[in-house]
Amino acid sequence: MEKKPATQIWTYVDLRNNKLFGFSLNVLSKARELAQAVSGKAVVVIMNLPERDNPKRLPDPKGWISVNAATEDCIAHGADQVYVLDNPCLARPRADIYALAMADAVRTYSPMLVLFALTDFGRELAARAARINNSGLIADCADLRIDKQMVVAMCPSWGGQIMADITFSDNLRTGFATVQPHIAKPANVRGNPGTVERISLDNLETPSGPALISSSVEPEEHRKLEDAKVVVVGGAGMGNADNFRLVRELAAVLGGEPGATRPPVLQHWVDEGRLIGQTGKTVQPDLLLSIGTSGAAQYTAGITEAKTIVAINRDQNAPIFQIADLGIVGDAKTFLPLLTARIKQVTMRVLADVLSEEKGAEGRTGFGMKVRKLRQTQNWSVEILAQNTGQSPEFISQVENDEVTPPVSFLLRLARAFEVDPGTFLHEDEKTVIRNQRAQAFVKRTQNYSYQALTPGAENEHLRAFMVTIEPRKTHKPVAYKHEGEEFILVMEGDLQLTLGSKAFRLKPGESMHFNSEIPHKLKSLSDETTCCAVVLYTP
Structure with missing residues (x-):
């Protein structure tokens, strides 16, 4: 196959459900912006789902987006080209197999950058593919830009206290990056020329070692945080696990979901699935209450889409008050029960x-x-x-x-x-x-x-x-x-x-x-x- 120009910016498209596909369209919008900065093309990569009678295919991929529908939607939202990778091994969504497929395509087409939405699957897939290609990976990007023909990523550093600019040491090798799923809004512009190319990966085989035992849809109760209209976030200021209970109680009476910053997760006051921020979930509720949180950049990167933010903190100089719509200076342990x-x-x-x-x-x-x-x-x-x-x-x-x-x-x-x-x-x-x-x-x-x-x-x-x-x-x-x-x-x-x-x-x-x-x-x-x-x- 003839190699394409290195001025392609790729986006991996996740077809497992509408929410993940929506994240992919958001990332595609950022890819299109970067591609225009280097006079290049925005390309999406889709793993094909073989026919239903294929024994390797999942028995019931409920909620999955069809390849044809995804292809058309991507083109309608700015994809200049769509690569559909095809091999029977891709029937089951395994990061190790998908990484082999992605690495194979990257070696053939040499894109400038490959972007992945910051999800659990996206993190693992990006890391594996980057390692196979001996390429650099910039994780947890809050934003990306092109500066002097180089990719520059803005990422949280020093525990989220600052935002640092990071770039790749080797600008000639394909770079990989995981980005916030809400980094941009889907572009309402059709890709040019909007062509589709199917790529057959004849040499791809399922790696020996790990075996998929079962697969099931994540329970609804574990998927509500990112979709909740009301989110109550507790931070280190809650003091201990017993006080963090106040966060859960307030979330319950408001009909919302509890969330947490990194310290409560590390202290095991709450499970890691409730982590909000650069390395956790990104939420966009109508109302977010941030309680006992200092307002570190790593955390606030996950709440920027909230329509209304109410902050409660004893420290009137806490950075969280700089982004809050309403601030309450007081002891959360006294205020929350009331x-x-x-x-x-x-x-x-x-x-x-x-x-x-x-x-x-x-x-x-x-x-x-x-x-x-x-x-x-x-x-x-x-x-x-x-x-x-x-x-x-x-x-x-x-x-x-x-x-x-x-x-x-x-x-x-x-x-x-x-x-x-x-x-x-x-x-x-x-x-x-x-x-x-x-x-x-x-x-x-x-x-x-x-x-x-x-x-x-x-x-x-x-x-x-x-x-x-x-x-x-x-x-x-x-x-x-x-x-x-x-x-x-x-x-x-x-x-x-x-x-x-x-x-x-x-x-x-x-x-x-x-x-x-x-x-x-x-x-x-x-x-x-x-x-x-x-x-x-x-x-x-």
């Missing part, structure tokens, strides 16, 4: 507010969707939520599908499971009405009964009082419920039946009862008029 608790309260108040609203024409309030989302933020199954709230899985499914309107007891149990004070449901700052110089929060729960807080602002106290109004001949709640603490009931108007365990008591106006609220109990109005009673709850 923030998490407040978010939980707001979340539960929203649930209570939705439940209290009148149903729409279609009988759906949206309450179930919010419960489902809340459950998912905790990584709970329906069965776990049912167990934590003392309900059946069938009931939870009905609630999430808005097929039933749950009683307030369910909200109270949900609050307990979520570690939120139940009084959260009974007081809403936004709906407080000032009457006679004091606040009275009133929230209607169902058509059968309502609550009125007599002690607004005491939702986090041990003692709270409410006025409960039950419609004529209606049951307060369909099933008995119980909760921690003690309860006192005084009938003000009407006729009340209190079922306590297996016994029923009838209370007239002025009559009262004090009981252990851990005993299952429920209320019912026996009157033809509304029944009103004062209820005092004590929780330890």
Whole structure:
């Protein structure tokens, strides 16, 4: 085969799923920029997938991008030429075999530079191919440029404290580099001329030694960090593994994913799959909270695509504040529990507010969707939520599908499971009405009964009082419920039946009862008029 000019800039294209293919298109955009600087061509290299009946092919490459589709997309996004390497050994994605194929093609075509997206597979493939060709490899590039016809890479150095310019010592030999997967946006320009060349690697054989035992799709829960809309990152400032738990808890209540800088990973506070930065994952969430992180360049290279960054650090001079949209100077170990608790309260108040609203024409309030989302933020199954709230899985499914309107007891149990004070449901700052110089929060729960807080602002106290109004001949709640603490009931108007365990008591106006609220109990109005009673709850 005739050698091509050395002014080609290659990009390895990963076909294993849409996300990895998207990374390849990002890298291709940078390759095109470099190629234009040397009046060269941007070339992509694709490993062909043999026919389905090939015994070496994976049985079900679910989610893989087809070679034909990838070829057309690459050309549409700036690839001047596409090389498709063909050999039956390429059916299974093994870095050692792919490296042999890449090295063979590099020896034939002598490109100036070969780029790989910074993924686990890309790191290994680049290192192996560079070694086979006795070429230089620049790893973890944050950016690349051409200076005096030489490739110059900007990479983190000294533990990420500085960014250093690195180049190849031998400018005549093909260079290899791994780059950040979000180094550029895909170019919306068609390659010129956009030709495809299939290269048959007749001498390629599977190396002896390692053998592929099995292959499976990575579990969804291990792939969410890079796709998360909310990311909470903890750094060395968290102090220890127990404090790092606060990062996980905040991420959970926000429906996000926890991440980490290098020190927590090295200290084994979190697994390496949560590492964010130059040598870890690159994230692009709508909201990123950076907690106890100094802001080293190696870390910040992985968060530059975040839309909003909130930094929390005791050191007001920490570099992280230079890129943050909002900075909070304070001790994270003190601030995070307060923030998490407040978010939980707001979340539960929203649930209570939705439940209290009148149903729409279609009988759906949206309450179930919010419960489902809340459950998912905790990584709970329906069965776990049912167990934590003392309900059946069938009931939870009905609630999430808005097929039933749950009683307030369910909200109270949900609050307990979520570690939120139940009084959260009974007081809403936004709906407080000032009457006679004091606040009275009133929230209607169902058509059968309502609550009125007599002690607004005491939702986090041990003692709270409410006025409960039950419609004529209606049951307060369909099933008995119980909760921690003690309860006192005084009938003000009407006729009340209190079922306590297996016994029923009838209370007239002025009559009262004090009981252990851990005993299952429920209320019912026996009157033809509304029944009103004062209820005092004590929780330890």
